[in-house]
Amino acid sequence: MDTLISARRVVIGPHGQVLADGAVLVRNGVIADTGPRHEVESRAPARTLRHDYPDGTLLPGLVDAHVHLVLDAGPDPVAALREADDATVAKGIAERALGLLNAGVTTVRDLGDRNGLVTEFRDAVRAGRLPGPRVLAAGTPVTGPGGHCWFLGGEVSGEDAARALVRRNVERGTDLIKVMATGGGITKGGPPIWAPQFTAEELRIIVQEAAHAHGTAGIVAAVEAGVSTIEHCTWIDQDGFRLLDDVVDEIAARGIGVCPAASPDWRGFAERFGRERAEEMFGGIRRMRERGVRLLTGTDAGVSRAVFDDFVSSLEFFAHLGCTSQEIVDLATCEAAEALGLGKVTGRLLPGLRADLLVVEGNPLSDLQALRRVRLVMADGLVYA
Numbered sequence: 444m445d446t447l448i449s450a451r452r453v454v455i456g457p458h459g460q461v462l463a464d465g466a467v468l469v470r471n472g473v474i475a476d477t478g479p480r481h482e483v484e485s486r487a488p489a490r491t492l493r494h495d496y497p498d499g500t501l502l503p504g505l506v507d508a509h510v511h512l513v514l515d516a517g518p519d520p521v522a523a524l525r526e527a528d529d530a531t532v533a534k535g536i537a538e539r540a541l542g543l544l545n546a547g548v549t550t551v552r553d554l555g556d557r558n559g560l561v562t563e564f565r566d567a568v569r570a571g572r573l574p575g576p577r578v579l580a581a582g583t584p585v586t587g588p589g590g591h592c593w594f595l596g597g598e599v600s601g602e603d604a605a606r607a608l609v610r611r612n613v614e615r616g617t618d619l620i621k622v623m624a625t626g627g628g629i630t631k632g633g634p635p636i637w638a639p640q641f642t643a644e645e646l647r648i649i650v651q652e653a654a655h656a657h658g659t660a661g662i663v664a665a666v667e668a669g670v671s672t673i674e675h676c677t678w679i680d681q682d683g684f685r686l687l688d689d690v691v692d693e694i695a696a697r698g699i700g701v702c703p704a705a706s707p708d709w710r711g712f713a714e715r716f717g718r719e720r721a722e723e724m725f726g727g728i729r730r731m732r733e734r735g736v737r738l739l740t741g742t743d744a745g746v747s748r749a750v751f752d753d754f755v756s757s758l759e760f761f762a763h764l765g766c767t768s769q770e771i772v773d774l775a776t777c778e779a780a781e782a783l784g785l786g787k788v789t790g791r792l793l794p795g796l797r798a799d800l801l802v803v804e805g806n807p808l809s810d811l812q813a814l815r816r817v818r819l820v821m822a823d824g825l826v827y828a
């Protein structure tokens with residue numbers, strides 16, 4: 444049966460495209476109609492399931508472009524993962540995905556799993572066997588010997604091995620390739636965060652999609668290699684920060700997305716990292732935005748303290764950078780969807796797109812906190828929450 448959802452406000456697209464007293468009609472998982480409530484009602488079949496929110500806001504489902512479903516966000520997620528067998532990890536993936544869904548996140552991009560567990564979960568959601576958001580899965584991230592996240596099984600040395608791992612991922616049906624262009628924080632004993640892990644030529648061979656890069660040299664190599672997004676992009680150098688304006692302009696010109704992956708605990712991170720240093724790092728993200736770089740919303744969920752059920756705290760990072768609530772809602776919906784190549788699938792409430800949506804109490808375009816008051820979540824046409 445068709446489902447009609449009405450609300451006081453319906454956010455159909457970016458830049459404040461709002462219908463007052465609007466409605467959306469969903470048929471077979473697809474948005475079949477959008478418009479003023481009385482018009483959608485008059486066009487809807489007689490027998491239609493109804494969800495009415497006369498005080499609520501209906502908006503497109505949220506996009507978390509940087510999660511790690513295999514990690515548990517506990518005190519030592521890497522140790523927990525290494526101790527757990529695949530069945531336990533699979534159970535955890537399903538639970539954590541539900542946390543995201545209940546927070547209104549209907550699309551996630553997972554940046555690296557073990558043994559294809561997230562790819563399997565993605566397929567189970569697609570087939571309707573498990574509840575969950577739409578998942579874009581990176582499979583096994585490509586890293587150097589003993590490199591960042593080596594424990595996920597993606598250590599390669601040299602061009603041939605790198606090419607073989609990318610092929611194996613593609614054969615398994617991954618949606619993107621994640622490459623660890625530099626070291627990272629969670630890998631004990633791994634290369635430093637600023638250090639490049641691959642030569643420019645190796646990166647060119649590996650690169651299809653997302654590159655994890657903190658250090659300046661790794662960022663430069665990733666841009667040259669033609670990645671579609673850069674994760675973190677903190678411009679950390681051996682002795683401080685080194686943001687290169689010409690590279691930033693190149694990132695903007697090539698339309699490469701940057702996902703700062705600000706954890707819901709980004710304020711706590713700033714305290715531990717040193718507030719002044721943290722502000723310097725955040726300033727780099729702000730500067731990229733000012734120079735026209737497309738930013739992506741993402742939580743790094745799974746890393747210690749980066750929980751799966753508090754997307755709004757992560758979004759507050761963008762308010763800290765100076766974004767308005769409306770700009771943040773746009774970033775988390777249609778802009779993230781477009782940056783992930785899903786602009787014709789999700790991110791707006793227009794006929795023909797998949798029915799990914801949520802209803803919240805209040806108006807998130809003027810008060811971001813309204814996103815914490817979730818009343819209904821629909822992912823791919825199925826109702827949750």
Ligand SMILES: [Zn+2]
Pocket residue numbers: 509511554704743746
């Ligand atoms: Zn991450």
